[in-house]
Amino acid sequence: MIEIENLSKKFGQSFGLKDINLNFKKDESVVIMGQNGAGKTTLVRAILGEQIPTSGSVRIMGIDPLKNRAAALKHIGFVPQLPPPISLSVKELVHYAVASSSMDERKIFAVCEELELDIKGHFKKLFFKLSGGMKQKLLIAIALAKEPDIFIFDEPTANLDIKGRESFYKLMPPLRDGRLLIFISHRMEEIKTLVNRKIEIDIAKVVNDEKLV
Ligand SMILES: Nc1ncnc2c1ncn2[C@@H]1O[C@H](COP(=O)(O)OP(=O)(O)OP(=O)(O)O)[C@@H](O)[C@H]1O
Ligand SMILES: [Mg+2]
Known part of the structure; x- marks a missing residue:
């Protein structure tokens, strides 16, 4: 591949x-x-x-x-080491991801839920104002929702955090x-x-x- x-x-x-x-x-x-x-x-x-x-x-x-x-x-679904400086709100980023990679928005929400990220509660916030862990969770959710080959x-x-790590690794085997x-x-x-x-x-x-x- x-x-x-x-x-x-x-x-x-x-x-x-x-x-x-x-x-x-x-x-x-x-x-x-x-x-x-x-x-x-x-x-x-x-x-x-x-x-x-x-x-x-x-x-x-x-x-x-x-x-x-x-x-x-x-x-490819990619989660970077350092989140890029995206100047969109969370809502705009989700909509952009859905439109550009034709993914299912509900998949993004479902992964966020698994990772205990209340994405809708932060919809209006600018992406770069999220905490480091929240950014990483959202980028993971977007990468997974894309359902790529790699x-x-x-x-x-x-x-x-510890719980976030556990939830992330639980998502991997399937x-x-x-x-x-x-x-x-x-x-x-x-x-x-x-x-x-x-x-x-x-x-x-x-x-x-x-x-x-
Ligand atoms: N754009 C760049 N310009 C100059 N040097 C660079 C650039 N990108 C990476 N390097 C250098 O290349 C080397 C490897 O960097 P890289 O980021 O690939 O390391 P890494 O293995 O991912 O490390 P880490 O575990 O810290 O993430 C380093 O010496 C780094 O300074
Ligand atoms: Mg590195």
């Missing part, structure tokens, strides 16, 4: 990514680990076509995200069938029952890639 070939990204003289080769297939549930600054988010941004690589290529379901970003992103979660529970799930996480304990592959990145390189049972 995702093919990455000889991917490198340089920032000035240093490498954010160095010669990465990875294939991700259907029914894989992958955790990507590695210390702060290792290159995990840079890899995700390259997959999403947000960054032009110095060399190498990415294909999402055969599509080059640099050439046809919209078509590639249709397949999910990429970049430290999705970093801002969530998503695995027939899809590709990629989690970036520092907490193996939290995620180990969900994943069947572990990739470790260190100083811009893949240093370990193993199947888990």
Whole structure:
């Protein structure tokens, strides 16, 4: 579903990514680990076509995200590490998501409820005025409601309270069938029952890639 070939990204003289080769297939549930600054988010941004690589290529379901970003992103539900500075109200954001990805608004509300986010109670608020955890919950709900083939979660529970984390992980198992799930996480304990592959990145390189049972 995702093919990455000889991917490198340089920032000035240093490498954010160095010669990465990875294939991700259907029914894989992958955790990507590695210390702060290792290159995990840079890899995700390259997959999403947000960054032009110095060399190498990415294909999402055969599509080059640099050439046809919209078509590639249709397949992906993504929750970023840091919420983007969206200057819409919560209501406008929900309506925008529904219109742009033809998702069912009720799905967004249902996931919010699972995550104990009273979304309707905050409809009029600007998105950037929500708390960090509330933003993360809403972005999770929008990504799930999209029902894509591929999910990429970049430290999705970093801002969530204990209950929020538990609720998030409860939502995951039913998503695995027939899809590709990629989690970036520092907490193996939290995620180990969900994943069947572990990739470790260190100083811009893949240093370990193993199947888990
Ligand atoms: N736009 C950028 N310009 C310059 N350097 C960048 C840029 N984006 C990332 N980097 C650098 O690339 C390296 C990898 O950053 P990245 O955000 O991918 O790390 P990470 O593995 O996601 O870390 P964390 O666990 O802290 O989220 C860092 O040294 C970072 O400073
Ligand atoms: Mg990161």
